[in-house]
Amino acid sequence: MAQRQFELGHLEEACSTWGAFLDDYVMLSTARGDEHFGTMRNRIAPYRKVRAVRDLDARARQVAALKR
Numbered sequence: 001m002a003q004r005q006f007e008l009g010h011l012e013e014a015c016s017t018w019g020a021f022l023d024d025y026v027m028l029s030t031a032r033g034d035e036h037f038g039t040m041r042n043r044i045a046p047y048r049k050v051r052a053v054r055d056l057d058a059r060a061r062q063v064a065a066l067k068r
Contacts, residue, residue, distance in 0.1 A: 006043055015044070015052040019059065026063050037063075 002017035018040050025033050041060055047053040 002040070003043070011047060011050060012052045015056045018044075018056055022056075022059055022063050026066060 002014045002021065005011075005014035005017060021036065021040070025037055037060070041057070044053045044057060048057060
């Protein structure tokens with residue numbers, strides 16, 4: 001869902017949806033979840049000037065640290 005929102009230019013909505021994904025992902029251990037996590041981080045990288053993206057990126061870094 002977040003990827004589609006992102007493709008349609010709804011960046012803040014996509015960040016919110018990805019945030020919900022992170023809520024679940026932190027407790028998951030699946031290759032597919034890892035793939036979606038990597039895709040999310042790659043897609044948001046060019047938009048780090050946007051506050052919602054910065055917030056999501058910071059949270060994704062926290063989740064990544066927990067997953068190690």
